[in-house]
Each structure stands twice: as C-alpha cells, then as structure tokens.
Amino acid sequence: MTKDLAGRTALVTGAGSGIGRACAIRLAAAGAHVVVADLREHEAAETAAMIGGVAVTADLADPAAYEEGPLIEHAAQADMIVNNAGFQHVAPIEEFPPEIFSRLMSVQVEAPFRLIRAALPYMKENRFGRVVNISSVHGLRASPFKVAYVTAKHALEGLSKVIALEGAPYGVTSTCVCPAYVRTPLVENQIAAQAEAHRISPEEVVERIMLQPAAIKRLVEPEEVAEMVAYLCGPAGSFITGVSIPLDGGWSAR
Numbered sequence: 001m002t003k004d005l006a007g008r009t010a011l012v013t014g015a016g017s018g019i020g021r022a023c024a025i026r027l028a029a030a031g032a033h034v035v036v037a038d039l040r041e042h043e044a045a046e047t048a049a050m051i052g053g054v055a056v057t058a059d060l061a062d063p064a065a066y067e068e069g070p071l072i073e074h075a076a077q078a079d080m081i082v083n084n085a086g087f088q089h090v091a092p093i094e095e096f097p098p099e100i101f102s103r104l105m106s107v108q109v110e111a112p113f114r115l116i117r118a119a120l121p122y123m124k125e126n127r128f129g130r131v132v133n134i135s136s137v138h139g140l141r142a143s144p145f146k147v148a149y150v151t152a153k154h155a156l157e158g159l160s161k162v163i164a165l166e167g168a169p170y171g172v173t174s175t176c177v178c179p180a181y182v183r184t185p186l187v188e189n190q191i192a193a194q195a196e197a198h199r200i201s202p203e204e205v206v207e208r209i210m211l212q213p214a215a216i217k218r219l220v221e222p223e224e225v226a227e228m229v230a231y232l233c234g235p236a237g238s239f240i241t242g243v244s245i246p247l248d249g250g251w252s253a254r
Contacts, residue, residue, distance in 0.1 A: 004234045006031030011078040011119075013060065013111065014085030016043025018184030019134055022222035023082050025051055026230045035074045037085070060085050060111035061103050066118070075118040079126070080233050083112035083156070084134040088186055090145045090193040101148040108152040109159065116163055120172065129172030130233040133160045134225070137180045137248040141213075145197050157244055164242030173241035175232050180248040181210045183219040215250030 010027045014020035016038030024034045028051035038044035041057040048055035058071040065071050075081065086108045089100045116131055123129025138146060139153035156176065163174035181187050187210075194205040211217045225247060231237055232245075246252045 003031030005080075005230075008079040008233075009033045009035065009074075009077060010080035010082060010233070011035040011037060011074050011115065012082040012084060013037045013115070014039075015047050015082075016040045017047075018186060019179075019182055019222045019225050020082070020084040021047045022226035023084060023134075023229045024053065026223070026226035027080070027082075027233065028053060030230055030234065032080065032233075035078070037071060037074075039085075061106040066114045071115075072118050075115045077122055078119045079123065079128060080130040080132070081112075081115055081119050082132045082134065082229060082233075083115065085111065086134075086149075086152075086186070088146070088149055088190050088193070090190060090197050092145060092197075093147050096147055104148040105152055105155075108149075109155045112156060113159060116159075120163075120167065123167070123172045124170040127171040129167060129170070130237065131160070131163050131167070131172065131174040132229050132232050133157075133174070133176045134229075135160075135176035135178045135244060137178050137246060137251050139176060139178050140244060140246065140248075140252050145194070160244075161242050168241060171238075173232070173237065175237075175240055175242070176244040177225060177228050177232070178244050178246045178248060178252075179220045179225050180214055180251050181219050182225060183221055187219070213251045213254060214248060215253065218249070220247055220249070 010032045012024045015024040015036040034053035036048045037056045044055040056070045058065045136153045138150045139157045160174045160176045191202045195202045
C-alpha cells in the first residue's frame with residue numbers, strides 16, 4: 001500500500017470501533033500518525049495499540065473537552081480530521097426525549113465544528129488540510145423516527161460546505177461521505193430499536209426497512225467507508241471538496 005500520507009497526522013473521532021476504527025487502521029496503513037478519540041477508554045486504547053497511534057478519551061458532548069486538554073491540543077496540530085463519532089436514538093417525534101436530541105446535536109454537529117475550528121489555523125498555515133465528515137444517506141434523505149439523527153446529518157452537510165468554501169484558498173478540502181447502513185455496533189443497536197418501534201422482528205427490520213430503499217441489498221462494510229476516506233485524504237482527493245459522496249447502494253438514486 002502506498003504511504004502517501006506519511007508525515008501527516010489524522011484525528012479520527014469515534015475510532016474505538018466500527019467505521020472510526022476502520023478509518024484509523026486504513027489511514028495508518030497509508031503512513032499517517034493517527035490520534036484515536038473515543039468516549040470509551042478501553043476501545044480507544046485498543047485501536048491505538050493496533051496501529052501505533054495515540055488514544056484520547058473524550059466526551060464530545062462535554063464543552064470542557066474543547067478547553068485545555070489532549071483532544072483540542074491534537075486537533076490544533078492535525079492535518080486531517082475525520083468526524084465520525086455519533087450515536088442513534090429511535091422514537092416518534094412526540095416521544096423523543098429533548099435531552100437526547102440536544103446531546104446528539106452536540107456530538108454530531110457541535111463537536112465537528114469545534115474540532116475544525118481548532119484545526120483550521122494549522123491547516124491554513126501549512127496550506128494543506130483534509131476534513132472528512134462521516135455523514136449518512138440520512139444527510140441526503142429522511143426516515144421516520146430519527147428526527148435528531150436526520151437533523152444532525154443535514155446540519156453536518158451544511159457545515160462541510162462552508163468549510164470547503166473557506167478552506168479552498170489554503171489547500172483545505174471538506175467532504176461528506178454518506179453511507180447507508182454499515183455493519184457496525186451502532187447499526188446492530190438500531191435493529192433492536194427499530195424492531196421495538198415498529199413491533200416487528202429484527203430480521204424484518206433489516207429486510208423491510210434497512211435494505212428496502214437500496215438497490216444493492218446488503219449492509220456496507222466499515223472497510224468500504226474507510227477506503228473512501230483514505231482516497232479523499234490522499235493526493236487524489238485534492239480537487240474533491242464541498243460535495244457529499246453517497247455509499248448507499250443506490251438509495252439516493254430513487
């Protein structure tokens with residue numbers, strides 16, 4: 001594998017498992033030094049040990065995480081930021097807990113803003129930067145019972161576009177990667193929640209809800225998302241900015 005990211009530092013949030021871990025592994029394989037940020041200390045340390053990276057434990061919903069400390073210090077020296085951290089809650093709007101809506105916004109919208117705000121001066125000075133936001137097909141399409149997640153991903157899409165416009169003169173790109181359902185612990189938890197919300201079996205959730213809108217009837221693998229992230233961070237991605245790239249198996253073609 002070409003070490004085209006040698007000498008670069010990447011900060012990946014939510015890198016303790018799933019998409020984030022796959023991205024950390026792939027970027028490290030391309031030569032990057034990777035800072036693994038996650039809410040779960042053990043998982044962060046495990047990923048970092050796999051790739052010779054640095055683990056940072058942080059609650060991205062806590063404003064204190066963006067004051068003095070390792071998270072913001074690493075962000076301020078990052079050549080690449082991969083905003084991946086997130087979680088899901090499934091409920092009808094009238095039953096959706098406001099406190100969960102607020103926390104989800106903090107993790108999936110405000111955290112990317114704060115990290116990018118810290119990283120941009122360094123990126124601009126070096127005239128190189130890559131911001132890759134792990135959005136979702138739900139940043140392009142809505143689904144019922146996911147009011148916070150859909151709202152947050154749409155907001156992330158807008159944030160990404162503004163970064164692209166402001167960063168372009170300095171060699172900083174910003175993109176969104178928009179996968180459909182990925183084979184991760186988050187999706188496994190969603191299956192159970194959707195089964196309860198719709199009062200159907202987990203198997204029916206996968207077949208009738210998750211895979212129904214897509215032309216390709218399978219879940220996305222984390223490594224497929226990571227491969228796109230690595231492409232966007234590498235030399236070949238230098239002219240790709242301000243766009244959203246669906247990895248949705250044809251979902252958004254409808």
